[in-house]
Amino acid sequence: MTGQPGVDIPDARGRTGLDLAGRDLDGNPRVRVREVRVLTSNWFVTRTTTFDFQHSDGTWTTEHRETYDRGDGACILLYDAEARSVLLTRQFRYPVYVNRHPDGMLIEAAAGLLDDDAPEAAIRREAEEETGRPVGEVEHVFDVYMSPGSVTERLHFFAAPYRRGDVVSGARAGLADEGEDIEVLELDVDDALARIGVDIIDAKTIMLLQWAALRGPFAAARS
Template sequence: MPPAGAGDAARRGQPGASGERAPQAGAWEPAADLGVDTHDATGAADARASAGAADPRGTTDDTSDPRGTTDASDTRVTGGAADSPNSDDAADRPHTGQPGVDVPDRRGRTGLDRVGRDLDRNPRVVVRDVRVLTSNWFVTRATTFDFRHADGTWSTEERETYDRGDGATILLYDTAARTVLLTRQFRYPAYVNEHPDGMLIETAAGLLDADDAETAIRREAEEEIGAPVGDVERVFDVYMSPGSITERLHFFAAPYRHGDIAHGSRAGLAEEGEDIEVLELDFDDALARIGVDIVDAKTIMLLQWAALRGPFAPRA
């Protein structure tokens, strides 16, 4: 466990663009962020008292994260009076809560700020606080934790994580024909980051949702390629972007029969906005296109696995 005062140790985490340190857990936030009129501190204190002495940070626990979970726009104090659109008394205004924390988000979830608080597998890491930043379809959190470095010193760190759940992907191949089935579809995140048109060539893939990995990839292969999958081989499980994204991707491979799926056919779920083109490529052609128009990491990993250790690997 970290010694008392570890939270005051210098951060070795993620400085801001200007190089200043991120606020320590437990530190008082600037009054301007809370809409407090710093020229009338006495009036602000009176307003807090009239509203039940509520801490303007959204919590009455001084040891909690001072940023709390309450939007500053929900609890504003200006000029010594609680600012409410309907009443001069802030207590008259109902608290709407934060989606995904104490009220359901669009997917019906609550308690998303509890994720990670009970982690204890690594004695060098002590989780102190978890805040939900966004909870729309996926979840972004900021987690504060104490970390013991190799030299025995402790520092307090903060990391943002993007939680979209785990996923699975599969390479379908025909060794006799030396072909593979891939997909091409529009990916906005690639498009906004300098890809020429956002149309990425990929192996079939999707999120697990409530299914196990093998069930999920069978579902995705049928949806995205139109091919029912027989026996599958589990290749490996990989964290694709561990610096910020929690997703673990499960890799599979399975044979298909050349000619069963037409090159250029369309697939995907229209109700989910999918418009997917199915590509049947010569395996050697697919390898040659890595880094040219095949620039998706999971696809490159499966193609190289197939060439080195998988169905197209040289046989002794």
């Protein structure tokens, strides 16, 4: 009998038992997971889960939800408080391009998946890979679920200073073997804030810019 990749035989990443996710949850007595099926197991994992849910009036219903599991990630706002500048990136994102973005070129804060690293270690790696700049002392800002209706990812938000002219030895913006072609943008923070909703339309980047202006490195100047 042929098995299912990611369930009883290894998938492309060597994983099995992906249908066990959620079966041991006991934090909410109003939720009873009944069945978990793996729909796809390529780089990321799509599951459909059947569970019983007790509503506020005491009645129970059987619900079905699809979840997309890409692992957790981290993002970071690199800033120069004295120069009042922030370091962002611009790169092609096919999912936004196919959903009516004019050219798919999105302005973003540096970000990436944890890949089994601790959040701070992962974001240092990603920031240096994407911007070619060394990262200063990292500050944890908050953790957020970005699309809780279907995506399991928890995103860890950070901020850190950078210094103009500092470059990681031998670095380039992005990894060629991952198909990355990244442009690094150094923007005045007020210019970046003014561009929110215009050409800065990435949620994590907007959240970090607003944090920086309201409570972060640029808050005092705006009070």
